Amino acid sequence: MNTFDDQPTLIGEILQLRPLRADDLDALHAAASDPRTWAGHPATERYRREVFEPYFQFLVQAGGCLLILDRTSGQAIGCSRYYPVPDQPDDIGIGFTFINHRYWGGVTNRELKTLMLSHAFQHFARVWFHIAPSNIRSQKGTAKLGAELAYEAALDLSGTPEQWLCYVLPRERWAARAGSQER
Numbered sequence: 001m002n003t004f005d006d007q008p009t010l011i012g013e014i015l016q017l018r019p020l021r022a023d024d025l026d027a028l029h030a031a032a033s034d035p036r037t038w039a040g041h042p043a044t045e046r047y048r049r050e051v052f053e054p055y056f057q058f059l060v061q062a063g064g065c066l067l068i069l070d071r072t073s074g075q076a077i078g079c080s081r082y083y084p085v086p087d088q089p090d091d092i093g094i095g096f097t098f099i100n101h102r103y104w105g106g107v108t109n110r111e112l113k114t115l116m117l118s119h120a121f122q123h124f125a126r127v128w129f130h131i132a133p134s135n136i137r138s139q140k141g142t143a144k145l146g147a148e149l150a151y152e153a154a155l156d157l158s159g160t161p162e163q164w165l166c167y168v169l170p171r172e173r174w175a176a177r178a179g180s181q182e183r
Contacts, residue, residue, distance in 0.1 A: 004092065004123040006064035006082040010115040014072070014107060017115055020065040020079055025056055027076040028067065036101040042132040046098075058158060059096060068099065068112060077103050080116060085128045086155050091168075092120050093128040095157070097138075113145055114178065121171045130157055130164040142167050146177040 007019035020028070031037070035047045045051045059065040064082040069075065078099035085093045094116050099108060120127050129147055131138045147169035154161045 004082075004120075006092075007066065008119055010066070010119060011071075012111045012115050014070065015111050015115065016069045016071050017066040017080075017112070018069065020059055020067045022060050024067050024076065025053070028056060028079060029053075031076045031078055031100045032098060034101060037098060039101070040135060040137045041098070042134055062158070065096065066116070070103070077108070078112075080112060082116070082120065083157065085130075086157070087153060088126070088128055090124075091126045091128055092124045093130060093157075094120065095130055109141060117145075117169070117174055117178075121174060125171050127169045127174075129167040129169070130155065131167060133163060133165055139165065139167075145169060146173045 008017075009019070010017040029049060029052050032052050033047050033049075035044070038044050038046050043051070043055070046055060059079065059081060062081070062083070065079055066081065067076055068078040068080065070077050078097065080097035081095060083093045083095065085091050094113070097112075099112070103109075117127060127147075129138075129142045131142060133152075147167040150166050150168045152163065153166055154163050155166075156162075157164070
């Protein structure tokens, strides 16, 4: 039996990830409230409170979601989620991720994914990322991790089937890539 904790507290050099709680709405919306954060994302209006709240409620109810905190300021800067993969039941997905645009590029996303992937690969051989076909930024970022596009599929990840690009990252590829970047 897999005893994976999908809401751990994970601490890195610059980030702390902890379970998302219902009382995090204001802090997380503050991180999401700039339209630039949603540039290139299919949900371009998610910076608006009335659009953000249903997304937030889904994340809290679905579970597996982690609040991303800047360790220096203590401020919420985004969130990400572990979730079951409908067509790959022996694996785990990482997604529903957003990071405030001021933290884009470089070390923040890398540390976020390193923390989450390191935790996931203690229990799973493969991690999946499901990306909207129009979300080029996420496609590029996911490819930088070493994940490869495996196929396209209509999957229900949040209550409504949608078309996704399905990227897979095997543990061995992540270990080789992570090891080469430490040198």
